[in-house]
Amino acid sequence: MNQSNASPTLDALFQRILARKPDATALADPRNKLRVTGQPPRRLTYELADRAISALAAHFIEAGLPTHSVIAVQLPNTIEFVLTVLAAHRAGLVVALFPLLWRQAELVAALNRTSARAIVTASKIDGVSHADLAMNAAAEAFSIRHVCGFGSDLPEGMASLDQALAKPSNTARSIIQDGRKAAIISFDVTADGFRAVPRTHLSVIAGGLALSLESDVPQSATVMSAFAPSSFAGLSASVAVWLLSGGTLALHHPFDGDTLERQMAELACDTLIAPAPVVLRLDELDLAARMPTLRNVIGMWRAPEQVVSSPRWTAQQASLTDAYLFGEAGLFCARRGDDGAPAEVKPGLHGAPRELPGSSISGEILITPRGTLGLRGPMVAVAAYAPPPPTSDSLMPQPPRDYVDTEYAARIDRSTGAVSVTAPPSGVMAVGGYRFLASDLQEWGRRLGQGALLTALPDRLSGHRLAGRAHDNARAREALIELGLNPLMVEAFRDRGTPG
Structure with a gap:
């Protein structure tokens, strides 16, 4: 396959922006990074970020990690997370996203499930020695061959990525930029238990498009992400939205309201992405009035059944888009109108943005025969949620299911025809x-x-x-x-x- 005909990856999107404006600010650390990791905050232009990505990619290649192998990443919401993800992709690796709350039991289970070859973490995060956690977990995971981290006082046997950045190597390997290849693995819990959910670059980009187009994030936006990136929704809402806008991604490690406000004012952020209960609380405190540059807010609902009963959005200069998250299965978005009430969401095909006929399809919402909400579309990893084959005397294979059952109870409101998510998955x-x-x-x-x-x-x-x-x-x-x-x-x- 010719590389020019291949579909885009996250790194290809980054390199397109780099070619247009290498001196523009690409990434900005949280103001309170020194407290979170012990490292001072940094800002990087696209050119400097590109050098760092290449240096990290060279380190992974020289460490002997084969193309298409899995590298686990457990990092805070700082620029090291973004650089590591893009560097792994540049080296032809698949990134497994590990939540910061995970400790040894979950780490070992996920490492063994994905046969990860390497793990990346930070020395300390919020006072917890994640470097020690990674080393202990790696000792129990037979597939791990390389453990590396950012920060000082790394334990013996852990490679320093700060040194890799300080002494960059030119080592590289030819990678076909194909968006149909696996990009990430995230982890979900359903009624059937713990499961790994692999996704392609195109699936992550589709999630970013659904979020950015529905909320009307402008080109060259300055995006503040205060949502943990260690999930499909978190990666789509931060990295994918940033790369699609071609602007600046500022990061906030949740959550310090005063620090967030100061950083948004310093950078003149026009877009805020944060957990929905947090942004609604900020609205109650009239925080938007103190942020004159704010125009777009994306509220991430981890409990989507709570959207319908949420308070109205009152900030006049900034619109609120509700992002309904269904674990790792997928998401859909709906921007609120002038009255500030949650928008009605109808079943069927949804474009991005929803109100434009003929717009690109961001997904499809349906009610399953079980009375639960189902999702179809380019961002949905159907195979990861495929039900086990039923026991049957028939030798004929069962037809594959082309949607994911989120297991959230849902119904159609008879008076409006809108979908109402009523309860989270049972159990x-x-x-x-x-x-x-x-x-x-x-x-x-x-x-x-x-x-x-x-x-x-x-x-x-x-x-x-x-x-x-x-x-x-x-x-x-x-x-x-x-x-x-x-x-x-x-x-x-x-x-x-x-x-x-």
């Missing part, structure tokens, strides 16, 4: 962006012994919150840490008098 708990099975809570509770209780309570902002009770909360926390479980589980057993 699946969500705390912010972290999803797990309700049965797992019971299992972890049993491991803590008699009298221990771990439960999920409904929460308006994050979907659920965890609460735990044990005879000795301190010992329960220690036991959960030893099991390699994440901080949400551990902190559920904090003493009620402890602030937080």
Whole structure:
């Protein structure tokens, strides 16, 4: 296949912008990066970012990582994340996105599931030694051959990517820029359990197009992303939207309202992407009035069943687009009208933007025979969610299903014809962006012994919150840490008098 005829990748989009305006600002770190990682914040032009991407790609190639192998990335919302993703693609690798909340148990499961050959992290993130977590997980994952990280005080055996940036190499290999090739792997939890969801470059770009066109993000926009990038929606909303606009991507590691406001003012940001409950809270505080350059806000709903009951958007100079997220299955968007109320979403084909007949198809929404919401379209990874073949006496294969069942309960409103998402998947708990099975809570509770209780309570902002009770909360926390479980589980057993 001729490279000129191949479809675009994320790195190809970056290089197109680089050719047009190498001296324009491409990436800006969070103002509070020093607190988050111990490293000072940076800003990079497209030319400087390109050099860094090439240096990191050379490091991955020289480390012996074969083309098409998987590299796991667990990094905060800083420019190192963006550089690493694009560098991996430039080296012909597939990026597995690891949430920051994951600890050893989840890390090992995901590394083994994807047969990852390398893992990239930071020395410390918010005071937690992620470098040690990566080294311990790598020791249990037989496929891992290379562990590397950003920051100082890296443990013995971990390669320094800061040194790779300081002493760049010219090593490169020929990669066909084909958007149909695998780009990322993200991870979801459904009623059937934990699953890896691979996606092509075109699928990620389709997600970015749905978000940017529906919300009318302008060309050369200055985009502030305050949404964790370690998911399909997070990567589409930050990296893909930025590359499609050809502007500047500013990053905020969630969440510090004062820091966010100062950084948006400094950079004159016109677009904000953040969790929807956060942007609605900012609207209540009249934050938009203090940001005169703000024109577009994209609110990311991890609990899409809450959109219909959300308060009206009041900021006059900035429009709000609701992004309905369905785990890793997919998303759709709807921009609010002048009244600030959530827009009605009808079943069927949806263009980008929705209101223009004949616009490009961003997806299709349907109600399944089970009374759940289904998604079709270029961003949807159907194969990853394909149901197991039914037991049958027939030798004829079953026809493949061409949509993904999100497992969210949904119905059609008889009076308006609009889709109403009514409930999250049964048996699946969500705390912010972290999803797990309700049965797992019971299992972890049993491991803590008699009298221990771990439960999920409904929460308006994050979907659920965890609460735990044990005879000795301190010992329960220690036991959960030893099991390699994440901080949400551990902190559920904090003493009620402890602030937080």
